[in-house]
Amino acid sequence: MDALEQLGKTFFDWEAMAAVLPDLLTVGLPNTLMLALASGIIGTVVGMLLAIMGISRNRVFRWIARIYTDIFRGLPAVVIILLIGLGLGPILRQITGSTSPYPLGILALSLIASAYIGEIFRSGIQSVEKGQLEASRALGFSYSASMQLVVVPQGVRRVLPALVNQFISLIKESSLVYFIGLVASERELFRVGNDAASNTGNLSPLIAAGLFYLCLTIPLTHLVNFIDNRLRVGKKQKPEPDELAARIGEGAKA
Amino acid sequence: MTTIESGTLTGRNLHLSFGTNHVLRGIDLHVDQGTTASVIGPSGSGKSTLLRVLNRLIEPDQGDILLDGRSVLKDNPDELRRRIGMVFQQFNLFPHKTVLDNVSLALRKLRKMSADEAREKALAQLDLVGLKHKADVRPGNLSGGQQQRVAIARALAMDPEVMFFDEATSALDPELVKGVLALMADLASAGMTMVVVTHEMGFSRNVSDTVTFMDGGVVVETGPPAAIFDDPRTPRLKSFLSDVL
Numbered sequence: 001m002d003a004l005e006q007l008g009k010t011f012f013d014w015e016a017m018a019a020v021l022p023d024l025l026t027v028g029l030p031n032t033l034m035l036a037l038a039s040g041i042i043g044t045v046v047g048m049l050l051a052i053m054g055i056s057r058n059r060v061f062r063w064i065a066r067i068y069t070d071i072f073r074g075l076p077a078v079v080i081i082l083l084i085g086l087g088l089g090p091i092l093r094q095i096t097g098s099t100s101p102y103p104l105g106i107l108a109l110s111l112i113a114s115a116y117i118g119e120i121f122r123s124g125i126q127s128v129e130k131g132q133l134e135a136s137r138a139l140g141f142s143y144s145a146s147m148q149l150v151v152v153p154q155g156v157r158r159v160l161p162a163l164v165n166q167f168i169s170l171i172k173e174s175s176l177v178y179f180i181g182l183v184a185s186e187r188e189l190f191r192v193g194n195d196a197a198s199n200t201g202n203l204s205p206l207i208a209a210g211l212f213y214l215c216l217t218i219p220l221t222h223l224v225n226f227i228d229n230r231l232r233v234g235k236k237q238k239p240e241p242d243e244l245a246a247r248i249g250e251g252a253k254a
Numbered sequence: 255m256t257t258i259e260s261g262t263l264t265g266r267n268l269h270l271s272f273g274t275n276h277v278l279r280g281i282d283l284h285v286d287q288g289t290t291a292s293v294i295g296p297s298g299s300g301k302s303t304l305l306r307v308l309n310r311l312i313e314p315d316q317g318d319i320l321l322d323g324r325s326v327l328k329d330n331p332d333e334l335r336r337r338i339g340m341v342f343q344q345f346n347l348f349p350h351k352t353v354l355d356n357v358s359l360a361l362r363k364l365r366k367m368s369a370d371e372a373r374e375k376a377l378a379q380l381d382l383v384g385l386k387h388k389a390d391v392r393p394g395n396l397s398g399g400q401q402q403r404v405a406i407a408r409a410l411a412m413d414p415e416v417m418f419f420d421e422a423t424s425a426l427d428p429e430l431v432k433g434v435l436a437l438m439a440d441l442a443s444a445g446m447t448m449v450v451v452t453h454e455m456g457f458s459r460n461v462s463d464t465v466t467f468m469d470g471g472v473v474v475e476t477g478p479p480a481a482i483f484d485d486p487r488t489p490r491l492k493s494f495l496s497d498v499l
Contacts (some may be wrong), residue, residue: 091272
């Protein structure tokens, strides 16, 4: 029983959890959300740009998108975060006077996210049947209007599940920003939990932080499944028999 | 139906190659205003490509295209295509938009109509093809025949001078073909200028004013339906007709 008790004390010390709760709620959670949301939004915008460059008829654009994607998707997140955070930190300080690594954390996460999201969008856009572009062009829409109104909206819809998955990754990866050293008020969930764990010599605060992550990611996972299902099955509605086939065209005679 | 005052279409000596594949080898096609020309021929003969060259979805390597006697090769191709409606084998409706939006999109964005105007016009077009009551559903919930009629309404809404049909009934279940062909026949008798690429020999014989038989990227024979179907001159047309009739 001793071992069991030991385990319980290490992971589920309710008092240690309760002690860290205010910090998790008021400091960790807003910062995690801020990091994930900001880099998610920037990553989506830049990702769309990369996707459009990636399918561009201009070879230079295609190459830029390719190289960018290969680099930022191919490196470990922590490497990018450290290089950006530590490398650009002094420059940012010279220009703005700000010592906070927080914006650089968002920048690093955005670079990573945009590389993945760009590929997600590109695959979605390229999965749209050629006939859609052709039909739109045949109506008299330009290439860019056709992409904007017809092709891209369909492509994005198809990859919504993958996009939400990417946001889930971002929420988790935002914990890596702690590597570049955050001041107390900038700590995200992991750092708050980890600090408390170090101070108390007990892992329960980290478990508490983990529970916060799960509260964010599990609903998103289910959202993915819901969207995925809706996209595959659609709102069920049975096509009617072609009862009007017999009498159509009568109007055209008038 | 409004009567269309223009729409004489001429293709002259049209050539097109994809790499070493010479798809069109000097095609001449003339369609008088208010008449229907059908284009028949075996698969791979270049019929569908010809339609796409005539509205410049694909630019010809050589030759000229005239609408109402004036070359349109120097025009903005987007503007040319607003004057020519096109209906596809696979319908190509926009699945993320309702039936109404499919028909009204180009009216709003290209004809710059107000939302109400576009809606009214689109509903009137849908009424003509018997599908006004489906205005608010997505194309995915319609049968193939219904989808094709929406596609026809979408093209007609732009008041085109010419209508192209690219094997418009080939993807339909047999029992749905009749409704779409009837609609096309009505359009023809209402005076629409039409170019119809088709495998429906009955339609070609009964509805069209001229029939053009293509094979291997050239026009082998062209003439009124009676001449083509009852009195074929070339061995290639004879053998094609004996295969399909």
